[in-house]
Amino acid sequence: MRLTPFVSACLLCLGAAQASAATPAPTPAAPTTRLDHILLWGHGIDQVTSVMAVKLGFQVRPGRDPDGVANRYIRFSDSSFIELLGITRADPKFDPGMKEDQQALKGGAGSRTFGFRSSSLDAIHQSLQALHYAVTPFFSGPDSAKPGWRLFAFDRAPLSSNTFFIDYAAGYAPDQFDPTNVDDYRVTREHPNSARALSSIWLVSGDADADRRQLEKMGFGHAVPVKLAAVGAKGFCVPVGPTALLALEPDGAGLAKQTIANGGPRILGVSYAVADLERAQRWVERGYERKLVSYRGLSGESILAPTQDDLGLSIEFHAMQPGGSPCTTASR
Template sequence: MRPFVLLSALILTLGVAAPAMPATPSPEPASQLDHVLLWGRDIDQVSAIMAVKLGFQVRPGRAPGGVANRYVRLADRGYIELLGVTRPNPDMDPGMLADQASLKGGPGARSVGVRSSALDQVHALLKGKGLAVTPVFTASANDPDGGGPTKPPRWRLFAFERPPLSSTLFFIDYAPDKTDPASVADDRTARQHPNGARTLSAFWLLSSDADADRKQLERLGFTGALPVRIPQISARGYCIPVGPNGVLALEPDGQGIAADALREGGPQVLGVSIGVADVDAAKRRVERGYEQVLAGYKGVWGDAFLAPTRDDLGMFIEFHALPGTAGSKTCGEFKR
């Protein structure tokens, strides 16, 4: 576990302003999953896997200091940020170096973000609970990942001096989107995918003690955990609702994929769940990308299949039926 890992690899903007003053605490504000930081062996490799084998649209980013980023943006505002080293001896701060040391230069994910529209209230609430939160950092005025200088800053975030979960967690919020017709059209286009992907539904956090992560998430304000099992990877644990999404806090369930992953890589983001408009069509596309037949199953979110991405991406991507459609679930309970 390490502080500030996300401040290096998170969005690659790196320009921060003075810490923001917290607002007066209020009742628990709504939150939802925001994004996962996914390192590839290199930026073109991870982009090609996401686009060619899995059918996502990959959007360009930038490459300051020898570390590039690109984006897979989804209709529910969640996204996957792709990261890759582009040259020898890149400029890396301690957080990036720690991420790469954990991954041993390979692909994978160690950090996830939760978005809250009441960031200052969340910051104050968690600080009041005795959690060692960092100050709130803001994007620089000329943030190159944005559309030029903005007021308020394009993003604001905080992390933890001592991360409470087995994987690194941060909270983030963004300035309102631009509303001119061209920006709205560009944003809509960026979130359309050939595989029909619509939602970032779950982060899969793997550790040796799923209950410890469950308890910490409850301390963070995320309650209502339900026991789950994922036999496809020999894992068990809990599904914890986070707004309309969920976090799967998992541990190995005997020998198998989860046990192997934990032994080889330690605590990690083992996967993400993606809601798609048509599970069968997405499955056929991924089968063609990987040139193999894939098994469907009833997962935590309903009808689903698991893309065989662990060797390529260092984590799994599960595709499932969109919430509210036939055969869908939410955190283990069939929707009524």
Template sequence: MKFQRSKRIAGRFVLLSALILGIAPSAASAAAPPEHSNEIDHALLWGRDIDQISAVMAVKLGFQVRPGRNPDGVANRYVRMADRSYMELFGIVRADAAMDPGMKADQASLRGGAGARTFGLRSTVLEQAHAFAQQQSLAPTPIFTAALNDPDGDGPSAPPRWRLFAFEHAPLSSNLFFIDYATLKTTPARVSEHKIAPQHPNGAQALTSIWLLSADADADRKQFERLGLAGAKPIRFPQIAAQGYCVPVNGKRLLALQPDGPGIAADALREGGPQLLGLSIGVADLDIAKIRVERGYETQLTGYRGALGEAFLAPTQSDLGLLIEFHASSKTAPACSGGTG
């Protein structure tokens, strides 16, 4: 989600969306350990341009890409899942695009290329999570809210469409924010959107894992614990030559990884530094998803059995700057079972 930062915090954390048009800090409650209500919300993916990243997601991978907006020359689009998780796609659409320091830092890290450096967790106890972060000396920003005239909200008299906070200094190797959403009025248009948006030709149902890559996975593990995300288990991901930790988040996973010898992870870290190396997507029918991706990339792909069951890697790194893992959806598979990723 995009927001304009105050001078005091400008440049200290990454821009979160191209839709956020105004801000209003709100008060935090007394510090207390956060409840176990966090969920993976979304990952922010930059393309070389908005049409390029949209085409890759739709034509090569078989996702349905939904329209967004285009304020100040940075466009966004959405890939929404049935469980409310999603991927937000970004692209610069004009040379004089207005970018705040966070966006400029993102672009400097990506060197104009595709990739991801930021993800969000949804929290239904945002003030409690904010106070806990303060208690842990993690320097959270104030809580910001959507503008009263947010075109996707319910108007000035309704609660703000979303509220969020980030951090003045990133606590992890990639940028993190916490967000919560208001319950909007039910309208025919929204009912139709909620019904249509999660219907993907590749059968995608949920964003189930986000992979953080750095040179020190244990440092990220310790910071996750400070954020109230405990229970990490060791994990190896031989397909990308990485090892680290799996952090469970409400039945899903955050992976803190580091290279485990020569291979994809080592190459990515050397070329791009700390990053979101990949995302896992649960699909209804793995065979259908695999056929679609093989047709999109005109290549045969080899499957494997990972911690979430049968899976395959889509060869998206050159297109998206990160990998997409598709796996068979399972309501019984444990979020973090250790062993092979």
């Protein structure tokens, strides 16, 4: 069995906190499933922390560094987060999945792994087994006396980027020692750039429809065709609870084509809703010392931070929208 990068990341969290059905049925995805977080490798842990905090205006929380791979957290009020990873010594201890990611990223910055969160973990695991997906056994932590997270991954990735399914015990938060402290919980989710919620994760590959078909088989249907002119991509918006997974491929010249040519399939971008788009824009413009032009994106008025060189992916900020399907306006 191959451990995915997230399993190693969960081991970092440990340090921080010290039968198939007769007829396969679609995975019971909605309404108990949503996108949870990405694993983002930096050129180094201090470099990626600086970019996120100084250039982009996120609050970054401490993690741990047990084996030469440090982690830190950016948490949001919708319960999603970003896990930052960085190598801190010449001989870090990788598991096979982390090593594979580092080889694909050529030792640089970027992301190839993301997670779904669901309160129906057992049902999804059973359904995926019935559909002949190579799912792993369950992993859990931080320890039997103090429940935290529970997850399973895949021995063979079904999508163009690695993924896993996870759920958390009530009150668990890997970035703080006392999750019962309500004030700390609230403050750690307030960001200078006013970011509030994860909207979408953008996968890019040479075949967006292949990812769409796999997602539909896994129980995530209702895909809507999309085009993202800002990055030169087209594909599908797939609703996942209140969030959206974009399965994309290059559409002419642009960032998507450059990304595939330089490093292959990966997470092309992540989109976040902000309470004050003008404030987020001012912060990014100061951080990167350039003016940005807003555009009408899939989630409404948006800006794209020029983070590819620093982070290996794009970060989009957009104004918060009323509730509804995350792919309602995706046909723009």
